[in-house]
Amino acid sequence: xxxxxxxxxxxxxxxxxxxxxxxxxxxxxxxxxxxxxxxxxxxxxxxxxxxxxxxxxxxxxxxxxxxxxxxxxxxxxxxxxxxxxxxxxxxxxxxxxxxxxxxxxxxxxxxxxxxx
Numbered sequence: 175x176x177x178x179x180x181x182x183x184x185x186x187x188x189x190x191x192x193x194x195x196x197x198x199x200x201x202x203x204x205x206x207x208x209x210x211x212x213x214x215x216x217x218x219x220x221x222x223x224x225x226x227x228x229x230x231x232x233x234x235x236x237x238x239x240x241x242x243x244x245x246x247x248x249x250x251x252x253x254x255x256x257x258x259x260x261x262x263x264x265x266x267x268x269x270x271x272x273x274x275x276x277x278x279x280x281x282x283x284x285x286x287x288x289x290x
Contacts, residue, residue: 186259196243238260258276
C-alpha cells in the first residue's frame with residue numbers, strides 16, 4: 175500500500191489507490207471534486223464516518239493533496255482520525271472509500287461506525 179505522507183506523522187494518510195480513484199471520478203464526471211472525510215456522532219457504535227465529494231475546502235481544513243486530487247478533513251474530525259489511513263477498496267460487496275483507524279476500539283460490520 176503506497177501512502178501519501180503529510181508533514182506531521184500523526185495526521186491521516188491517503189493511499190495512492192484512493193487518490194487514483196478520485197482521479198477516475200474526475201475523468202468520468204468532468205469535474206474535479208475533493209473527498210471530504212469527517213467524523214460525526216451517531217451510528218451503531220457511537221461515531222460514524224461521513225465521506226462525500228465537495229467542490230471546495232473550508233479555510234481551516236487539513237488538505238491532503240497529490241496530483242491535483244484532494245482529501246479534506248475538518249479540524250473537529252482531525253483528532254479522531256490521527257494516524258488513520260484513507261483508502262479505496264473493491265470487494266464483492268462493492269467499491270468504496272474506507273478508513274483504517276487505529277483510534278477505533280471497535281467498529282460495526284458496515285465499517286462506517288466505530289467507537290473510541
